[in-house]
Amino acid sequence: MQLQDAPATYLFKLWPWIETNKIRIACGGGIVVVAIGLISFYSWQRNQKEITAGETLSRMMSDSGTTTAAQQAGLFMKVAGDYPGTAAGQRAMLQSAGMLFAAGKYADAQAQFQQFLNQYPGSSLAAQATLGVAASLDAQGQTDSAAGVYHRVITSYSDVIVAGYAKYRLAQIDERLGKLSEALNLYEDVAHSNPGSQLGSEAGLCAMELKKKPSSATAPAAPFQINR
Numbered sequence: 195m196q197l198q199d200a201p202a203t204y205l206f207k208l209w210p211w212i213e214t215n216k217i218r219i220a221c222g223g224g225i226v227v228v229a230i231g232l233i234s235f236y237s238w239q240r241n242q243k244e245i246t247a248g249e250t251l252s253r254m255m256s257d258s259g260t261t262t263a264a265q266q267a268g269l270f271m272k273v274a275g276d277y278p279g280t281a282a283g284q285r286a287m288l289q290s291a292g293m294l295f296a297a298g299k300y301a302d303a304q305a306q307f308q309q310f311l312n313q314y315p316g317s318s319l320a321a322q323a324t325l326g327v328a329a330s331l332d333a334q335g336q337t338d339s340a341a342g343v344y345h346r347v348i349t350s351y352s353d354v355i356v357a358g359y360a361k362y363r364l365a366q367i368d369e370r371l372g373k374l375s376e377a378l379n380l381y382e383d384v385a386h387s388n389p390g391s392q393l394g395s396e397a398g399l400c401a402m403e404l405k406k407k408p409s410s411a412t413a414p415a416a417p418f419q420i421n422r
Contacts, residue, residue, distance in 0.1 A: 267293035271306075284310070288319055291326055295333070304330035321351035325360055332363060341367050358388045362397055369404065378404050 270290035277283035291306035307326035314320065328343035344367075347360035365380035381401035388394030 262297070264293070264297040264299065267291075267297065267299075267306075278313075284314055284317055284319055287313075288323060288326070291323070295326065295330060300330045300333040304334070321347060321353040321356040324351070325356050328360065329363065332367070337367055337371075354387060355393075358384050358391075358393050358397075362393060365397070365400070369400075374404060 267290045270286045270293060274283045274287035274290060277286070287306070287310050291303050291310065294300075294303035294306060304327055307323045307330060310317075310323040311320060311327070314323075317323075324343060324347050328340050328347060331343060332340035341364060344360040344364040348357050348364070351357060361380045361384045365377045365384070368374075368377035368380065378401055381397045381404065384397035385394050385401060388397070
């Protein structure tokens with residue numbers, strides 16, 4: 195019985211203090227209410243910004259067939275600038291860099307992929323951006339630097355698909371440099387890690403061809419692209 199009456203007893207003892215400080219308590223409660231309102235408004239505004247950014251990006255993706263890759267890169271970058279910090283803004287910046295790569299502007303693409311990493315280092319898209327830096331270096335003939343960044347993608351990120359692309363590109367570099375054993379191991383690793391996918395199938399075919407003709411070289415790497 196005493197345990198059940200404890201809250202009431204405590205409130206009875208506290209009541210004189212409440213009566214004495216009720217104005218202060220009311221003001222404090224008002225501040226809490228205002229703070230909650232501001233937080234709620236900020237969350238609503240952020241959600242609206244995310245929705246608007248997503249709608250804008252989707253509209254641009256559907257209209258992209260009427261412009262060149264270089265023009266698309268500028269349009270996507272505008273979305274990234276208009277909606278910084280949003281998921282759609284991040285995707286737009288990455289898409290812009292990919293469009294620059296597709297247009298053959300490899301140095302510009304590299305700079306934009308790196309800008310993404312500088313601005314959003316903790317993004318879930320950081321692995322793709324790092325792969326973009328490596329592919330841009332590779333396309334510019336900076337083989338050693340590209341290989342180093344491919345290694346970073348493989349060791350630093352858990353994204354299996356992105357790591358598979360990095361290993362595949364690294365295998366192509368090794369094959370061009372005559373490191374056939376290393377290339378074969380990478381091709382087979384990609385084939386086993388990505389069964390049923392286009393990447394896995396291509397890696398498996400490269401491994402088979404490498405076993406048949408160990409002295410042959412692969413064709414230059416295809417443009418950077420990730421189909422998820």
